[in-house]
Amino acid sequence: MATRGRPRTFDPDTALRQALEVFWERGYEGTSLNDLAQAMGIASASIYACFGGKEDLFRKVMALYGTTSGEPPRRALREQPTTRAAIHAMLRATADEITRPDAPHYCMLILAAPTGAVENHAIREFLAGLRHDQLATVKDRLARGVADGDLTAPHAGLDAIARYYTTVVQGLSLQARDGATRAELETVITCAMAAWDTLTSAPSHRAS
Amino acid sequence: MATRGRPRTFDPDTALRQALEVFWERGYEGTSLNDLAQAMGIASASIYACFGGKEDLFRKVMALYGTTSGEPPRRALREQPTTRAAIHAMLRATADEITRPDAPHYCMLILAAPTGAVENHAIREFLAGLRHDQLATVKDRLARGVADGDLTAPHAGLDAIARYYTTVVQGLSLQARDGATRAELETVITCAMAAWDTLTSAPSHRAS
DNA sequence: CTCTTTATTTATCGAACGGCCAACAAATCG
């Protein structure tokens, strides 16, 4: 049980949180190992020893991010009794997270690396995969609504509705990044939810 | 009239288009002067002589981008007879632009530099300003609708509706970036327009 | 104590970065 060797002088969990802050503030490509080492209070070589390279560290950071900032929206989807309430609560939880005064006003999953140099393609694929999971989670919640009986054969497809609200979530992140206030995001959410009744009515008249 | 001195061996307009391609593919921070010089077929010193530094070049590129890819959505807003048709056409024109087979599947204005190193703050501010203009343009179109009489004292505020559809536009860009097809974007647009009638009805019942 | 193991610091790697300049080349002018 006892750990051999020299014990490390920093707490990896704390260091990971500090790395999260830096990546959050500057994005993936905008963050250098120097930035990280300085913020984490250790030499860059220690980062390699403990976390692997920049890319490995970023993946670990995103895992932490998912269990912290990513949890409230996921919980909203999971715990709200009706599908409509679940979607609405997810949007509001998202708006809460991306306007917190103690953190940058955007979602890392969405904006930390949307574009970049070719050599960072793997990171973008990684994030795209996580976003795909996000879409699938929303879709699953809609399917559960059908199973629960509070959503009956929507006029628009489940896929379309899920993608629509995912689109709104992503758009909210950019709005917050551009300085929109929590109240302004709330008005956007209200507008987005105004489509709900139309979208979830039985298939009656026109499409397109 | 005759131009003194040695004439340049490249066409600045062509070079600017080539620079646009590179910035579009890799974003602002992901593009190096080497990348640009290689794609433009000239030495980096020629870039400095003709366009100024990287930041100046990017601003000129964005001006070109605005008059090309940015024009169809703007024209849709301007030329459609009714406000509803204008918004709908703008969304579809946006979807067309960000799924063109001959260009990256996203909007540069939105995703070329959403985050990044502190030294590139000015570029982000520049883009944020352009996006603010975008929002204002949508808002103006709604106001024109009220003046035209096809939009009467909307239940939701004009600001909220404008910001909502701007949010959708920005979300669409991320969807396309993640591989959504034109058809999938169309379903999102259909969902987004489903809110229109509710949003633009006279102020009657509840809010929030 | 000595030996082993692990973590740290320091120094540095080669490559690429954005930026810039002096020398050369090509045109018009007088």
Added chain:
DNA sequence: CGATTTGTTGGCCGTTCGATAAATAAAGAG
């Protein structure tokens, strides 16, 4: 023609990039 103006070339500036090796420090094991 020579003088002048302008564009292009090639290279180099100091810095920083991500990454690594060697040397040092601190703990437990025997």
